[in-house]
Amino acid sequence: MTYKINVVRSERNPLIKPSDVKPSNKYFTVDGVFNCGVCTYNGEYLLLCRVAESVKSHKEDEVKIPIVVNVHGKEIIDIVTFNKKVDTEYDYSDTRSLGIIEKGGARKIAYLTSLSHIRIARSKDGENFKIEDEAFIKPIASQEEWGIEDPRITQIEDTYYISYTSVSRNGAATSLVSTKDFETYERHGVIFAPENKDVTIFPQKINGKYIAFNRPVPYAIGGADMWIAESPDLEHWGKQKHFYGGSNEESWENGRVGGGAVPFLTEKGWVKIYHAADKDDRYCLGAFLLDKNDPSKILAKTSKAILQPEATYEKEGFFGNVVFTCGCLFEEGIVKIYYGAADDKVCRADVKIEDIFNLMEK
């Protein structure tokens, strides 16, 4: 790499790691705390962290799958046990899931080995965080029996809207909840049918409409590309337009692209930090500059990654070589990027907005 960008990683990285997190119950082990949404609330920095847990198993051939079920109106976690030597219809080659190999040869996910929920972490200074011992948002069986992942927070006036991935046997969809106090929340249902995640909602109406990026993954035709949609009320979305599908010219984004952080407004226009993976699933972050009045219009974008896995805690972990953001704060010319490192830790890196602009090509 011959270009320079001054990325200041926090000296306290990783800010939160699995050993800081109390498991939800005695059967669980915490695999990761990562991919957090961020906001400020009541004078504090507040993260909504994805906490991924799996079931401890001491038998080599055994895989235990946690699933949320509703029994007599109560949401509980059921644990289903599979045996690699008995349940031979499944593919166990990826420890993150049980697969089914389809007729055409594609691997479809049959079960996930981990179950995620969302937990709050608070800080006075944005670097020293204390994560709560209890979940803030727990998955419900009817909508997300396999868990909830990757929350993004959009503050609109005094309400915080949280979009997140609802995972079930029927696919990875996007749901919306809102809160005013981070103690209770209201559910607004599934806003995008599966497969669609990496949803980031703009923090204000533009030309009378709310706007969101979303990242559908179609089956037969098309790639994992970013789309942009409109809404009158945040609950119902339409006017979908294809936005961006990565580029084969730059090797860091020739795999897939997606959501990244909630966009923020600068004097030059909206800045949208997004993630891109290469063909080896190495995840980096880039940025778009978008027209203030029509954010489907790309004014410029970084031709190089602004953040890429370099630190040991980014290169090594549950799934190595990943930096993945769900949110950043733009304060006094500095973009404070909160990100998941190697799919198991929460980290922060600061970049001057001027450095991002300098990396952009028209």
Added chain:
Amino acid sequence: MTYKINVVRSERNPLIKPSDVKPSNKYFTVDGVFNCGVCTYNGEYLLLCRVAESVKSHKEDEVKIPIVVNVHGKEIIDIVTFNKKVDTEYDYSDTRSLGIIEKGGARKIAYLTSLSHIRIARSKDGENFKIEDEAFIKPIASQEEWGIEDPRITQIEDTYYISYTSVSRNGAATSLVSTKDFETYERHGVIFAPENKDVTIFPQKINGKYIAFNRPVPYAIGGADMWIAESPDLEHWGKQKHFYGGSNEESWENGRVGGGAVPFLTEKGWVKIYHAADKDDRYCLGAFLLDKNDPSKILAKTSKAILQPEATYEKEGFFGNVVFTCGCLFEEGIVKIYYGAADDKVCRADVKIEDIFNLMEK
């Protein structure tokens, strides 16, 4: 099959066949006229037919692909030529498309060999149709460069809303247009991101909201299942709920299910004719009875197919063993099902609503 259902196929079947349709230009041949939406308008039966055309080629190794492009603000059809011996990165095993075989072994569609548009056919009696020589809805490059498919018509007061599949390199999405006169129409954009088709909108608000079935096809997790969504205005959709994914118990629907016809109201509740394919891609039609006030609630469904490929024109054609409906009319106790036969002809079959109810299991 040991059960009986009295299906009366029109003696005039197929009502419209490819040779009845004038090609859009001298380079095109009509592969199929099928999968039509239906309504009554000005005292006539009116069909919106999908007309699929491909480019005539006389060289054995040559495949010509029609694509809509916008040149200086004008939508035109560009023809791209591939040579099987030169362009060896593509898979030519399915004549309907050029494929790319992915790393995992799955076949992703790279191009379609045919391009579809929507044409009007009119009839005084519902059986003798005359199809127009010109397109009613033509694909536009920005939204559907690979064509528009499978229209469904929902009449709400004096407006006819038409949902259809917008196909492009970015996937098969669903768009909405509306018309009051079947001469001009208004575009309402893409209402569901790809992959999502088989959208049928209910003909009235239920509990203050418009309701639609849709059929997303997720990539990594989940099958080609029916979902049900809500809208305040027909343009923006949310509150997605998984509805039905077929059944392995009945072999006629152990492949995939989808939209079928726009639902109609009976004294027992909403009746929804849907399609289901088995693992060999043999397409049949079944029906749901849905709660009048909450159509996400299934009161009963047919355990057997109500229409299945039996006639020669259903078993043989562009893609054999297919009956596929986009619309029906419910008149005087009779369900008049208009359907595509073998992906190339428009047909009609009448079934008494009582016969459908008799085939339903609670």
